[in-house]
Amino acid sequence: MKITVNGTPRDIAAPTLAAALDELGYGTDRVATAVNEAFVPSSARAGHALAEGDRLEVLAPKQGG
Amino acid sequence: MPVFYGTEIASPLMLGTAQYPSPADLSRAFQRSGAGVATVSLRREAAGGDGSGFWDIVRGLDIPLLPNTAGCHSAREAVTTAHMARDLFDTRWIKLEVIGHPDTLQPDPFGLVDAARILTDDGFQVFPYTTEDGILAGRLLDAGCEVLMPWGAPIGTGLGLNNPYGLRTLRGQFPDVPMVIDAGLGLPSQASQAMEMGFDAVLLNTAVARAGDPPAMAEAFAHALTAGRLARAADPMEPRDMAVPSTPVLGLAVLQ
Numbered sequence: 001m002k003i004t005v006n007g008t009p010r011d012i013a014a015p016t017l018a019a020a021l022d023e024l025g026y027g028t029d030r031v032a033t034a035v036n037e038a039f040v041p042s043s044a045r046a047g048h049a050l051a052e053g054d055r056l057e058v059l060a061p062k063q064g065g
Numbered sequence: 066m067p068v069f070y071g072t073e074i075a076s077p078l079m080l081g082t083a084q085y086p087s088p089a090d091l092s093r094a095f096q097r098s099g100a101g102v103a104t105v106s107l108r109r110e111a112a113g114g115d116g117s118g119f120w121d122i123v124r125g126l127d128i129p130l131l132p133n134t135a136g137c138h139s140a141r142e143a144v145t146t147a148h149m150a151r152d153l154f155d156t157r158w159i160k161l162e163v164i165g166h167p168d169t170l171q172p173d174p175f176g177l178v179d180a181a182r183i184l185t186d187d188g189f190q191v192f193p194y195t196t197e198d199g200i201l202a203g204r205l206l207d208a209g210c211e212v213l214m215p216w217g218a219p220i221g222t223g224l225g226l227n228n229p230y231g232l233r234t235l236r237g238q239f240p241d242v243p244m245v246i247d248a249g250l251g252l253p254s255q256a257s258q259a260m261e262m263g264f265d266a267v268l269l270n271t272a273v274a275r276a277g278d279p280p281a282m283a284e285a286f287a288h289a290l291t292a293g294r295l296a297r298a299a300d301p302m303e304p305r306d307m308a309v310p311s312t313p314v315l316g317l318a319v320l321q
Binding site: 006024025026027029030031032033034037038039041042057059060061062064065 | 083085105108110111120153154
């Protein structure tokens with residue numbers, strides 16, 4: 001399934017957001033997620049099915065002012 | 066000390082975590098200043114990135130974290146970012162930035178009020194980055210904000226308090242609302258001035274992180290804030306136009 005991860009095209013097999021994060025190598029990283037510009041809480045990732053063409057954003061804690 | 070949404074912070078210095086020469090400089094700046102709040106952000110992360118390392122550093126500061134929505138130019142973007150921040154940092158606090166123009170980084174007042182209302186209804190405790198406009202301040206309070214963060218000057222400029230009259234008026238118009246001067250400060254004397262005017266705290270980043278010695282500058286800001294807060298509480302004298310001798314005239318020798 002072709003999706004976009006942080007603006008980069010990726011081809012993944014995982015059917016859900018939680019599985020996709022594992023497949024993409026995020027493992028236990030502390031991240032926040034949005035799919036198609038809509039927030040998906042960490043508690044809902046396992047039940048969130050991905051679809052062809054989805055746009056996934058994966059954000060992490062960063063320096064800020 | 067300032068109380069924001071029922072939480073008392075240990076210092077009126079709210080310090081950003083960006084642009085330091087090194088993580089060690091960041092940690093030392095917080096240690097030497099005793100800053101009461103650390104502002105943080107969230108950005109795209111590659112798998113195996115350094116997000117975890119930064120998270121360990123800020124968690125080690127052991128002070129409240131205030132995530133921001135920096136870079137958002139619409140209420141929708143800001144609301145989504147705020148939800149992601151709450152998930153990531155496990156806090157209801159959000160420094161709400163809805164930027165109206167890329168050159169001035171001036172807040173978009175309309176998007177700001179819209180986002181503040183949505184986020185308050187969603188259970189967030191909103192710290193809006195706003196201007197000194199009193200009407201806008203009233204709208205933000207109506208939307209549920211219990212803290213206001215007017216700018217001193219545009220972000221990153223170091224120009225200080227650009228509109229002292231407007232800021233004094235805002236302070237006087239809402240005397241009981243906790244207010245933070247957010248952005249534009251370049252020198253500790255400007256932070257002291259903000260406290261003398263009756264503001265409760267300041268939020269700054271670039272002035273410390275871009276100083277030649279960030280930890281020393283952070284400590285300087287902490288001292289300035291203490292001085293300004295004490296001066297405010299000490300009830301400063303009223304300025305006057307004409308000179309008045311401070312040394313008694315009575316008993317002056319006649320030597321002419």
